[in-house]
Amino acid sequence: MQFDLNETQLMLKKGAREFFAAECPMHDVRRIMATDTSFDDKLWKKIADQGWTGITFDEAYGGAGLGLVELAVLMEEMGRALVPGPYLSTVLLAGNAISLAGSEEQKQKYLTRICSGTARASLAVVEAEGVWSLASLKMKATPVEGGCKLKGAKLFVTDAGVADFFVVAAKAREGLVLAVVDARARGVKLAPMPALDQTRKYYEVSFNNVTGEVLATGEAARAALERTIDLATAALTAEMAGGMQRVLDITVQYAKTRKQFNTPIGQFQAVQHQCADMLVFTESSRSAAYYAAYAIEENTPDARLAVSAAKTYASEAYRETGNRGIQVHGGMGFTWENDLHLYYRRAKACETMFGDAAFHRDRIARELVAPVKTAAPVSAEPEAVHA
Amino acid sequence: MDLNYTPQELKFRDELRAWLETQLPGPEETRAASKSPDPWVRFNFYRDWQRRLHQGGWTGVHWPKEYGGRGATLMEQVIFIEEMARAQAPQVAGVLGLMLIGPTIVHHGTPEQKQRFLNRILSGEEIWCQGFSEPNAGSDLANLRTEAKDMGDHFLVNGHKVWNSYGWAADWCALVTRTDPEAPKHKGLSYLLVDMKSPGVEVRPLLQITGETEFCEIYFNNVQVPKQNVLGRINDGWNVAISTLMHERATLGADMRIVFARQLNRLVELTRKISRGGKPLYDDPLVRQKIGQAYTEIELLRLNQMRSVSRIAQTGAPGPEGSILKICWSELNQRFQQAAQEILGLYGQLEHGKHAIDDGAWSYGFLRARGNTIEAGTSEIQRNIIGHFVLGLPKSY
Numbered sequence: 159m160q161f162d163l164n165e166t167q168l169m170l171k172k173g174a175r176e177f178f179a180a181e182c183p184m185h186d187v188r189r190i191m192a193t194d195t196s197f198d199d200k201l202w203k204k205i206a207d208q209g210w211t212g213i214t215f216d217e218a219y220g221g222a223g224l225g226l227v228e229l230a231v232l233m234e235e236m237g238r239a240l241v242p243g244p245y246l247s248t249v250l251l252a253g254n255a256i257s258l259a260g261s262e263e264q265k266q267k268y269l270t271r272i273c274s275g276t277a278r279a280s281l282a283v284v285e286a287e288g289v290w291s292l293a294s295l296k297m298k299a300t301p302v303e304g305g306c307k308l309k310g311a312k313l314f315v316t317d318a319g320v321a322d323f324f325v326v327a328a329k330a331r332e333g334l335v336l337a338v339v340d341a342r343a344r345g346v347k348l349a350p351m352p353a354l355d356q357t358r359k360y361y362e363v364s365f366n367n368v369t370g371e372v373l374a375t376g377e378a379a380r381a382a383l384e385r386t387i388d389l390a391t392a393a394l395t396a397e398m399a400g401g402m403q404r405v406l407d408i409t410v411q412y413a414k415t416r417k418q419f420n421t422p423i424g425q426f427q428a429v430q431h432q433c434a435d436m437l438v439f440t441e442s443s444r445s446a447a448y449y450a451a452y453a454i455e456e457n458t459p460d461a462r463l464a465v466s467a468a469k470t471y472a473s474e475a476y477r478e479t480g481n482r483g484i485q486v487h488g489g490m491g492f493t494w495e496n497d498l499h500l501y502y503r504r505a506k507a508c509e510t511m512f513g514d515a516a517f518h519r520d521r522i523a524r525e526l527v528a529p530v531k532t533a534a535p536v537s538a539e540p541e542a543v544h545a
Numbered sequence: 546m547d548l549n550y551t552p553q554e555l556k557f558r559d560e561l562r563a564w565l566e567t568q569l570p571g572p573e574e575t576r577a578a579s580k581s582p583d584p585w586v587r588f589n590f591y592r593d594w595q596r597r598l599h600q601g602g603w604t605g606v607h608w609p610k611e612y613g614g615r616g617a618t619l620m621e622q623v624i625f626i627e628e629m630a631r632a633q634a635p636q637v638a639g640v641l642g643l644m645l646i647g648p649t650i651v652h653h654g655t656p657e658q659k660q661r662f663l664n665r666i667l668s669g670e671e672i673w674c675q676g677f678s679e680p681n682a683g684s685d686l687a688n689l690r691t692e693a694k695d696m697g698d699h700f701l702v703n704g705h706k707v708w709n710s711y712g713w714a715a716d717w718c719a720l721v722t723r724t725d726p727e728a729p730k731h732k733g734l735s736y737l738l739v740d741m742k743s744p745g746v747e748v749r750p751l752l753q754i755t756g757e758t759e760f761c762e763i764y765f766n767n768v769q770v771p772k773q774n775v776l777g778r779i780n781d782g783w784n785v786a787i788s789t790l791m792h793e794r795a796t797l798g799a800d801m802r803i804v805f806a807r808q809l810n811r812l813v814e815l816t817r818k819i820s821r822g823g824k825p826l827y828d829d830p831l832v833r834q835k836i837g838q839a840y841t842e843i844e845l846l847r848l849n850q851m852r853s854v855s856r857i858a859q860t861g862a863p864g865p866e867g868s869i870l871k872i873c874w875s876e877l878n879q880r881f882q883q884a885a886q887e888i889l890g891l892y893g894q895l896e897h898g899k900h901a902i903d904d905g906a907w908s909y910g911f912l913r914a915r916g917n918t919i920e921a922g923t924s925e926i927q928r929n930i931i932g933h934f935v936l937g938l939p940k941s942y
């Protein structure tokens with residue numbers, strides 16, 4: 159056994175770190191997050207040129223066919239650099255949903271565009287209740303010629319402002335429906351939901367009798383959506399670990415150089431211990447994130463538990479790392495000019511995305527009490543594709 | 546121990562309640578003003594409220610009557626805070642003057658200084674800021690470098706202060722300066738009262754993580770400060786500054802309690818109004834645990850404050866135990882805001898727009914609380930003070 163990155167993964171990590179240091183330094187993060195949509199066309203194109211918009215997808219659609227641990231490594235570096243924009247929405251959410259639920263034809267139509275970087279997309283699940291759970295879906299899909307008709311509002315849709323299409327989860331007679339909706343279709347309306355994290359913007363997206371193209375329905379849709387969210391959650395925790403590492407690095411550096419009482423503040427045990435705790439938070443989150451990625455990839459029996467354990471821990475660890483990082487910086491840490499609060503804001507967004515710590519603790523307990531069969535990967539051609 | 550109010554205390558409370566009955570701005574008015582994005586709108590609202598309180602004789606309630614206070618006992622001061630919390634009254638504009646600098650002037654000021662400054666602090670006519678911290682003198686305040694040179698009839702001040710709350714609104718600054726560069730660092734300091742309109746004073750707003758400019762930096766470039774504006778003795782500024790800091794630790798939290806009480810009330814109301822899974826939030830045992838914990842901590846702050854006030858009533862001035870209160874209120878607020886975030890879920894992080902609960906007050910509260918364990922002396926420094934000065938452990942640095 160070897161629980162560590164292999165040669166290629168290490169190379170990917172190093173490459174990604176250098177890439178983002180050069181292509182997306184903090185002053186660019188600040189510039190991009192200050193725009194309406196937090197999107198930079200040139201940066202997106204460069205990310206696509208690296209093959210990262212198709213990192214885990216099939217080569218048949220222009221993807222790189224890499225595994226989830228590779229994705230986790232990339233996300234870690236993106237989290238470290240606080241890369242703004244629709245990567246999570248497009249690749250992790252919409253991309254995986256289509257890859258898992260779509261027909262061959264649909265994948266050719268949508269996934270190839272995601273892989274090539276020519277389309278951006280997002281996933282619309284959460285509704286007015288504000289919970290990332292399929293059980294709380296209310297939006298109705300009614301079958302019509304060529305698809306389904308959608309009516310209702312979705313909230314907390316990430317990066318909708320630059321999406322070309324949405325994958326929408328709704329309810330129909332036969333259960334869940336996953337459908338693709340063109341963002342420019344009549345009856346689709348966006349309204350920004352300004353939140354703490356300005357690097358990844360939230361929107362309300364309302365659908366007023368809009369026709370969607372059905373990807374999957376019923377059990378196939380449910381399995382695909384659950385796996386999509388689990389995948390995204392695992393990748394998100396890797397992103398969180400990367401953010402924590404950066405907060406830790408900035409803070410340790412500051413503790414070594416800032417002097418009070420003629421002493422570097424890092425010499426005070428009260429400060430040293432905070433830094434040590436931050437390291438424990440970071441390393442533990444990283445272990446959990448890597449394992450979650452591996453477990454989903456390999457479909458281990460505890461995959462869902464691994465995802466929930468990672469998200470439970472990292473949700474609190476990222477916030478707590480931010481708390482301590484700012485604390486060690488004193489007044490400096492409370493200024494807009496200092497980068498720490500940008501991570502702190504991101505930490506808050508990550509904490510609540512795909513279920514917070516309480517949600518995942520609950521999921522762990524339920525799973526332990528009454529294990530559900532792990533969602534098997536959905537085959538390329540799900541049985542019931544059309545309504 | 547007798548927790549019943551004396552007849553005199555009851556009379557004080559009833560009088561205040563009767564006054565509040567007719568004078569308190571409505572909750573809608575308070576909410577509208579306190580969520581304005583324009584800091585001056587908020588500030589002017591709080592200043593108007595302070596004026597009204599002053600006209601009713603309700604500012605500086607425990608300041609001596611001769612200086613415009615009400616001459617109330619410390620216990621009555623506690624009652625005052627309780628009643629303000631109960632009524633969910635707005636804040637006042639001149640907090641630093643009323644809570645920290647006024648009491649320092651009462652203690653150390655000359656009759657002329659008291660005459661000149663105190664009444665205007667009470668009425669809100671003059672707003673004060675605290676010019677203590679410098680880029681290289683935060684926790685190690687005594688390391689400050691801002692220089693005040695003795696020019697005979699005045700001091701010539703040169704230097705740079707940072708993180709000065711309300712510097713942008715202040716008419717006066719309580720400025721700690723170095724007057725004797727040769728003396729050991731705690732010995733050569735003097736506490737000056739500086740008119741912010743003096744030539745050579747420049748205020749630059751600093752953006753906080755909340756996106757507001759609540760604090761500033763202040764540059765002093767050949768600023769002349771008349772000798773009669775030294776508070777306390779020349780080169781004894783450290784002791785005067787400590788008296789401000791003791792007030793800061795002991796009393797700022799009292800003011801915060803009014804805010805906490807208002808917010809907890811509102812949070813409870815929200816758990817009734819918002820439903821999830823077809824049930825009101827308070828139906829969720831986790832939510833109830835969080836509310837219960839928040840109530841407990843806010844209540845403990847109240848009780849700690851009451852005992853501390855009783856102690857101050859006996860000894861005359863706040864002591865290092867104030868650090869206990871400082872730790873209590875600042876850390877409780879961080880836990881409380883986090884609990885509120887957890888209860889509000891995804892909605893808690895919204896800053897504006899129609900979905901932002903209370904127009905973003907909760908995401909703001911979450912960020913703003915982060916500063917609480919830094920401002921007014923960091924939690925680490927408060928713990929050092931408790932360890933050394935209260936518990937008598939050897940000095941750690």
Ligand SMILES: Cc1cc2nc3c(=O)[nH]c(=O)nc-3n(C[C@H](O)[C@H](O)[C@H](O)COP(=O)(O)OP(=O)(O)OC[C@H]3O[C@@H](n4cnc5c(N)ncnc54)[C@H](O)[C@@H]3O)c2cc1C
Pocket residue numbers: 416417418419423426427428429485486487488489490492674675676677678679680681682683684685707708709710711760916919920921922923924925926929942
């Ligand atoms: C919102 C806000 C409002 C403020 N308002 C004012 C104001 O109105 N007027 C004013 O003068 N100042 C104000 N301040 C400044 C505040 O008092 C200082 O920020 C604070 O004292 C810390 O100083 P510093 O920022 O230089 O941090 P530093 O002193 O550099 O501290 C950095 C870190 O080192 C730790 N540390 C330092 N020394 C020790 C030690 N001996 N043992 C253990 N740990 C140690 C600190 O706890 C902190 O975690 C404000 C600050 C904030 C955040």
